[in-house]
Structures are given as C-alpha cells and as structure tokens.
Amino acid sequence: MDDTKRTPAPKDRNAAPLGPSVRKPGSALTITDVADFAGVSKKTVSRVLNREPMKATTRAKVEAAIETLGFVPNAQARALAFRKNFVIVLFIHDSTSPMAMTFQRGVLSAIGDSELALAVRPVNRESPELLSEIETFLARQKPMGAIFLPPLSERDDIGEMCQRLNVKYVRVGSAQLDMMSRSVWSNDREAVMGAVRDIVALGHTRIGFVRGPKGFLSAREREAGFRQALVSAGLTPDETLFADGRYTFDSGLAAGQALLSLPQPPSVIFASNDSMAAGVVRAAHEKGLRLPHDLSIVGFDDGPVAVQLWPSLTTVHWPVIEMGVLAVHKLVPETLPAGEDPAALPSMVASSLIRRESLDAPVR
Amino acid sequence: MDDTKRTPAPKDRNAAPLGPSVRKPGSALTITDVADFAGVSKKTVSRVLNREPMKATTRAKVEAAIETLGFVPNAQARALAFRKNFVIVLFIHDSTSPMAMTFQRGVLSAIGDSELALAVRPVNRESPELLSEIETFLARQKPMGAIFLPPLSERDDIGEMCQRLNVKYVRVGSAQLDMMSRSVWSNDREAVMGAVRDIVALGHTRIGFVRGPKGFLSAREREAGFRQALVSAGLTPDETLFADGRYTFDSGLAAGQALLSLPQPPSVIFASNDSMAAGVVRAAHEKGLRLPHDLSIVGFDDGPVAVQLWPSLTTVHWPVIEMGVLAVHKLVPETLPAGEDPAALPSMVASSLIRRESLDAPVR
DNA sequence: TCAAAAAAAGATACCGGTGTCTATTTTAAT
C-alpha cells in the first residue's frame, strides 16, 4: 500500500495530478512557462515583451523560448496591469450610416496588424441615458482611446466626461469641435462654397438646395457654405429653392419631387449628401428629365453610390477614410509610420468637388 | 500566538499618502471599495455582480452601495479571472464589402446594450500567415466567440484551429459550412432558382448571367442555382450568355457591356450581386436602352443600392442582418430574448426575390 | 588588482476581479 496516497493540500497548481506539463497547446502558455523554459525570471520575459533595454544575449534567449513555445501574451492580463485596454472604441450613432462604415475602414487601416483592437459601439443619441451609457462602457473597458462620430461628436459634455475618466478621445466633425489634438474635421463649408462657385461658373443661377437634418453640424455647415457662396457670387438665396431632407434617400426623393414641381424649377440641385442626391436623381427620372441636360445634380460625400448612379454623381469628396486614419494616429501615436512626428499631424482634411457626369451647364 | 490581531502591513494601498479617500471619480472604484462601503466581503459583492443566489437583504445592501458609489466592474479583471473576454470578434476579409458592413449591423443589434463588445478584425485571405494571424489574435483576446464571414468562412482549417484554441465560432456562408451549431447560412441556390423561375414565367428565354469571383462559395452556389433552374425550365444554358465578374461595379459594367454587345443580346441579365447589377444598369443606359422595357436586370443581395438605382432593382434579398443576429445568438445564448430556447435556433435564413422596377416581361 | 558605480536580472507585491474552501448563520428536525 502506498502511504502517501492522501493528498492533503493540493492547492498549488504545480501539484496538478494530471502529470507533468499537461496543458492545452497554444493558449494556455503563460509568461512563467516562458521564463522557466528560458531559465530567467518572469520580469525578464516581460522586459522582452515590452522592448525594454537589456543585454542582447538574454533577449535572444528569451525570444527563442517565445518562438519555440509559440507564446502569445494574454491581452486581459496586460490590460489589467497597465490599467489600459489596447482597444480603440468607435462610438456611432447609427449603424446604418454609410459614413460610419467608411470611417471604420479608415480606422481599421490605421490599426493595421498592430496589437490594437477596434471595438464598435452603437449608442442612441435620443436616449436620455446616452452619457451614462457611454461612461459605463468606457469605465468598463478602459480603452486606449475613443472616437465619436457625428452627431455624437457635437456634444461637449461627452468630451468633458472623457477627460474626467482620463480617456483619450477624438471628436469627428465638419468643423472644429474641440482642441486640435482632440478633433478631426473637414472644411465642409469651404468645400460647398467651392462647388457652388463651379456651378455658378457654368452659368447656373437657379440652384436648388436639399438640407440635411437640423441636428447635424454638417448639415448646418453645408447650408451655410451654400448661402455664403451664393452671396459671394452676387446671387440672392431664394427660399423657395430650399427643401428639407434627413440625409436619407426617401427624404431626397421627396425634396426632389417638390423642387421639380415648382413653377420655375431650378436648373441644378445641390443635395447635402449623396443619399439624398440619389433621391433627387430618381425624382428627375420619374419626371422624365434627361440628366444632366435638363437638370444637373450635385451631392456631398462621394460615397459608394456616387459612381453607381446613372449618370454618375458630381459630388464633394468627403475624406472620411483619411479622417479615420488621422483619428487613430492622434489617439495612439505609435500607429504612425516610423519616424513621423505626432505633433505634426494635421487636424483638418479638405473636402473638394469631384466632377462626374451629373453636372453640366444649363440649357439656355 | 495570534493575540496581536493587528496587521501592521503598511504596504496596503489604503495607506496611500494622498489623504483619505482621494481617488478619481468613477473609474478608480473597485469591488473592495463597494465591499467596505456595504460592510461585506469582496466575494459577496462579486456574487451580486454575477447574480448568484443569496439573501435578499444582503443583495439589496450591496446593490445600494453599488448604486451610491457608481461602481462599474473592470472588464479586464473579470476577463482575466474568467479566462474569457466578453467580446465577439468579427473577422472580415475586406473592410470595403457592403455585406460585411450590413452583417455587422445585425451583430450589433443582437449585442444590444449587453456587456458584450464587438471587435472587428480585418484579415487578408491572400496572406500565407492568415491562419497564424487569426490564431494569435484569438489567443491574445480570448473572445467569447468568433464569426467568420465569406470567403474566410470557407476554410475548414480555421474552424479546426478555433476548436483547438477552445474558442466558439460561427461560419457564415451561402450553404452549410460546418455543423449546425457552428454555422449560419442562406439558401442562395434555391433562391436563385426561384428567381429564375419567375423570370422565365414572364416569358424570358435568353437570360444573361454575370458570375461572381471563383473563390466565393456564394458565386458558385448562385451559378449552380441558375443553371439548375434553366434546366428545370427546359432551357439549355447558353455559354455565350455567361460573363465573368468580381462582385464589383466595374466588373459588372464590363460584363454588361460584353453581354449587350452580343449579336443576339439577352432580354434579361441576372447579376450575381447588386454591385455588378448596378454596373449592368449603367452599361444598359450607356447603350441607350430603356429599362426594363428593352432589358430586365436582376441582382442579388438587396443592398442599399438596390432602391437607389433607376429603375429600382429587382433582386434577391440576402438576409444578412438576420444572419448576423443569429450568429451572435448562437455564440452567446444569453443574448436571446428571455425564454427563447437556444436549441431551437435555426441555422438557415431563406433568401427570396424582391420584385422592383428593373424586371418586366420581354418585348416580343 | 580591487572597490565603487552602473547595468542587468530576480523576488515579490499588485492590478481587480473570481473560485475554493472554511467559518458562520439560519433553518429544520429531534
């Protein structure tokens, strides 16, 4: 009989009864295993992982162990010790928005194959709990940075809350929304002004305008640019040529139908975004108009539809992808290509008109 | 021996030299603070957080403390202790793909405001490192589940790797790709067959077909359904009416131009997805054809373009959002509405034709 | 050559939770 049969206190994991080094392949490895294998301490392995200065021979020894064992550090443990999760959160208002999806592409490309992860979190702007929902998410996740897309980005209280929680953030918009280091924007207003200048230069004088939803800064900026450009061109804004829209295809269709039913319809319609421009295109087609001969149409965004429409849409290119890249670079300067200066990052990316088929001179 | 109960441990963090209860608001709170406030142990607070059965009065006391202090548990610490991160990873091949973006909407809606987070990770299918890239990401993040979209989902080795790492996964496709509990799919083939049946019923006999890229199961399924339906209808597939495409607008345009330049062009063209259908629409417009009078066009996906085109596109609705919801429910049954049975979840969501303007009977 | 200074590696506490086992109550049974 074996007298050592009884195991009184097997709480040490080294005393596991399953035999020596029984572990699942891959993920069960820890830094301790690597340290044992390399014959060094945990801390030394940690130094290698964090690229701290150390003796080359020791580093090589540890790196060889990591390579041999196929060790991958546990992100949660690092996050806990660092008190920072290697994650960037993208807060979006509407997961349907093409802008958000495009922006996300920019974010992903900037993240590349770094160890950063992207978390996407939709929140409802209408909710009275909005702020506390975001705060809870941030407190729970402790991300490296947070990005707020319009129209969330337009709330100042969100920025203040992030500062209180000590979370880096970037607000994205159509004009500067925060201090430079915390915002990324495009010059929607100037871009529209440039577009209208081109439209006027072609000879148009009756220019219809489809507004975006009131709550969006981009909508206000674009309308402001439009009006400003008209005045600069010596034209008087005609309020009957303005129609309301909600950045949706349907609202653009309705607006187009309204504008085209006027006794004196415009010779060109500027829609505040591409979806609405597509609606206007349809309204024109329904009326049997030939585009751009009978009606020119200009949009804003340069989203995927722009080239898929017939005729292809002249539209202001909104550099959403570039803004996404920029936002990540601002939040995590380490994502910058080697040698680039974080302090030299721009904050504004210019929008500008892309000429396609849907814009031509008016028939006289 | 133990008369001196006082523990003189000065290294306790309560001995911080910054004065009494000096801590940043919100995020610095820990479970210990709550326990002290409520006059219970850490473990008891943990029990409340995890909704374990306990005495109602104790629970109320702790909940009051949590509420009063505004405590939010640290996700990384939980993840470390649980050895599971409360995250779902969505692996996508191409962050440009409208399908991926739409699917993501479904995932987000299923996640809702639960404590799950969505992480999006693009990977390059062409890369020889693909498998190890995914493996490293999974080993690092230890997510609750992983979702693979086409064409990544079509690789069996990825599924095997996930099982090895003990990560739950779902493969999404146009036909079953794995065991039921691990895949979500739609019946693309049957849906195309149904669509073609409708097309034939209108009197069409010369039906053009624009293929998708070879590497995609969906492309093969859709073509197979198309051919099968022709045969069922007593028609012989005419190889000259098949054109290659790559699921892009440009490739659809080129395919449309080719098919419409045939000596005997088809009276209807079925494109394997909407982007290519949009290209065909343009090709038709360029040729001066009136749609659908001179040419009918049918797509597949029912993406955002479908309704924005002129004429609006008759297309097979691909239930991508529903598949996204389903995938999450399969990975984390807790996301199901109360009372629903996880075992009763379907795995297939049917696609079916949506009639819009672009399909009509041929002129005879 | 040997001690002092600098650099490298190690030991151990700690991040903020959960799991296990033990101590204490509460409830049930005699």
Add this chain to the structure above:
DNA sequence: ATTAAAATAGACACCGGTATCTTTTTTTGA
C-alpha cells in the same frame, strides 16, 4: 431547547501580466 443540516458569508489563493525594490553581475576607475 439542542443539534444536525442547509444556506450564506468570508478568507485567501489565483488568473497572467507589470512595477518596485533588491540582489547579482558587469563595467569602470583608481
């Protein structure tokens, strides 16, 4: 009322890393 059984709460180790401080090794200076 007393005790056994069941339910509840607590103590403490542990998850897998990093930070701090100490020890050891290497380098430098006299």
